[in-house]
Amino acid sequence: MRKLSLTLLTLVAVACLATTAFADNLVFDLSPANGFTSRSAGSGLGQGVDVSTTQTINDMQFYLNLPNGGDLKFFIFNGTNDSLLYLQEETGIGASQNPAWISSPEFNFTLQAGSTYYFGVISDADASIGYIFPPISYSNNGLTARTDGNSNYNGYGEPTFSGNGGAEVALRLGTSPVPEPGSMMLMGTGVLGLAGVLRRKLML
Numbered sequence: 001m002r003k004l005s006l007t008l009l010t011l012v013a014v015a016c017l018a019t020t021a022f023a024d025n026l027v028f029d030l031s032p033a034n035g036f037t038s039r040s041a042g043s044g045l046g047q048g049v050d051v052s053t054t055q056t057i058n059d060m061q062f063y064l065n066l067p068n069g070g071d072l073k074f075f076i077f078n079g080t081n082d083s084l085l086y087l088q089e090e091t092g093i094g095a096s097q098n099p100a101w102i103s104s105p106e107f108n109f110t111l112q113a114g115s116t117y118y119f120g121v122i123s124d125a126d127a128s129i130g131y132i133f134p135p136i137s138y139s140n141n142g143l144t145a146r147t148d149g150n151s152n153y154n155g156y157g158e159p160t161f162s163g164n165g166g167a168e169v170a171l172r173l174g175t176s177p178v179p180e181p182g183s184m185m186l187m188g189t190g191v192l193g194l195a196g197v198l199r200r201k202l203m204l
Contacts, residue, residue: 027055027141028173033063033130035167036099041070044122044159045129046077046151047169053142054113061101061172062121063130069095070125073156074104079116081151081161085109093123099130101172116146119171124156130170143173 030047037045060074072093076086088105102121111117121129135147149166153159 025176026172026174027057028143028145028171029140030132030138030145030168030171031063031130033099033132033170035131035133036128037131037167039123039127039129041123041125042154042156044073044120044153045131045165045169046075046118046120046153047171048079048116048118048146048148048151049111049171049173050116050144050146051111051142052113052144054111055142056108056110056175057173058106058108058176059103059172059174060119061103061174063099063101063170064121064127065096065099066093066123066125066127067095067097068125069093070123070127072102072124072127073122073159075120075122075153075159076109077118077120077151077161079118081118084158085117087158099128106176111143113142118151119169119173120151120153120159122153122156122159131167132170133167135166135168145171 028049039045066072070093071089071091073087073089075084075088077084086107086109088107090102090105093102131150135149136145137147138145145168147168149164150169152162152165154162
């Protein structure tokens with residue numbers, strides 16, 4: 001029994017290592033925020049990004065908090081803010097007075113080289129969203145932050161563009177990398193070890 005317990009503990013540790021390998025890989029990190037804008041329900045904002053290298057992203061994050069809790073919608077508009085390309089909801093965000101990086105549900109969206117996209121967030125409740133002012137120059141992995149001001153949106157059901165602002169929005173974009181070979185081998189060894197112990201126990 002003791003041997004089985006040790007094997008189970010080993011497998012749990014291996015699984016934790018493998019989980020770390022699956023963590024989002026940030027390819028764009030426009031931060032830190034140096035100010036916050038208070039938004040009422042149904043009022044959101046977004047950040048423009050110019051793309052020079054085609055790539056697929058799986059996650060977007062905004063630095064914010066919902067003082068009374070609520071739901072968020074994450075979305076992507078085209079470069080002229082007249083076509084909504086992606087919209088997904090994350091429900092049940094807990095009430096908090098402290099801002100944190102809040103992630104969208106995982107998705108797959110390919111950013112095409114030569115295009116501009118606006119990444120936005122909007123809440124069905126009061127929200128405080130981090131911004132950067134004055135705008136800074138930032139570029140990474142073929143993604144460049146637009147410095148000509150943030151975009152504003154209205155309407156929680158289906159956000160629509162409502163004009164420009166003068167700041168940048170704290171924004172992170174990530175991909176989900178393939179797990180590292182070493183982590184996968186380690187996890188496989190743990191699983192085989194557990195299977196062997198269970199087999200011996202059943203044969204006794």
